[in-house]
Amino acid sequence: MPNSVVTGASSGIGRAIAIRLARDPLSQTVVHYRGNLEGARQTAATIEASGGMCHLIQADLSQADDISRLADQAFKQLGTIDAWVNNAGLDVLTGEASGWTFDQKLRALLDVDLCGTISLSRIVGDRLIEQSQASGAQTGAPSMVFIGWDQAPEGMEGDAGMMFGPVKAAVMAFANSLAQTLAPHVRVNTVAPGWIQTAWGETTQGYWDERARSQALMHRWGRPEDIAEAVSYLTSEAASFVTGQTININGGFNRRFEL
Ligand SMILES: NC(=O)c1ccc[n+]([C@@H]2O[C@H](COP(=O)([O-])OP(=O)(O)OC[C@H]3O[C@@H](n4cnc5c(N)ncnc54)[C@H](OP(=O)(O)O)[C@@H]3O)[C@@H](O)[C@H]2O)c1
Secondary structure, eight states: OOEEEETTOSSHHHHHHHHHHTTSTTOEEEEEESSOHHHHHHHHHHHHHTTOEEEEEEOOTTOHHHHHHHHHHHHHHHSSOSEEEEOOOOOOSSSGGGGSOHHHHHHHHIIIIIIIHHHHHHHHHHHHHHHHHHTTTOSOOOEEEEEOOTTTTTOOSHHHHHHHHHHHHHHHHHHHHHHHHHTTTSEEEEEEEOSBOSHHHHHOOTHHHHHHHHTBTTOSOBOHHHHHHHHHHHHSGGGTTOOSOEEEESSOBOTTOOO
16 A cells, blocks of 8 residues: 655656556555646546545745645655655746746756755655654665756756756755665665656757657657656565665667767
8 A cells, every 4th residue: 555745746757656656546645736736636636536545735845834844744644655756846948937047047946956855855754764663664665766867967068957967966966865864764766867758848849859859769758657667666665675776767868969
């Protein structure tokens, strides 16, 4: 009876992860969102249509009060948590934020994707250790999964590379330290997506569309479901000996790609 929390599950990758983890009919899932209530309801409706049970929690990860309330409410709703997925991230490529300056985007990404995620994960990590100790390790270790970015460690040219690169590389580095800190009570891993066709990918044409396909050896955009399958594995009992790892889900990075 796996109980999961997925942050940023009102659209894109987070929605696919929440739906995938909720496939067990006895599961309970917290669908977290910030502003897109309609999207969160759609995620919940898909889960409930398959027999899963769902709770919606709103929280803004740039707000300290919201972060602790999210952790409190999630543990209260689910009782025991088996999988916590830190997927939420600011979209600065589409909508109003796409018009911000580089510095505004960078600071907002640092605030939400990095500092918000770290604060939340430290609270959740402590609670998962308490949970694990209270159960006397009768059950498998709960796990946390972070979402990074495959190109963050090596870097990518341009503004997107210079803002998402340092932010996601730091998220991935934090996840590795958290794995060292919480072992053996909690497993912590990272999935690093390549080009995944969510909101921004659906608006691209020409150069970026061709680039996303050509940079994957599998010669296609990634789908949110590709990421969800990897998260499902990492949170499953099949991965009980896997912690402190990063899995790139990018169709295999094409090293012969030329700009
Ligand atoms: N798509 C890609 O190619 C790709 C590649 C590498 C990494 N990633 C990472 O994968 C994750 C999901 O990306 P996606 O493409 O699925 O994006 P998305 O569809 O824009 O989803 C982002 C989610 O994060 C939530 N969020 C945004 N700001 C927030 C805040 N201040 N507080 C709390 N939640 C907030 C959104 O909530 P609301 O909409 O409800 O406000 C939404 O549920 C992100 O961390 C992203 O950086 C994506």
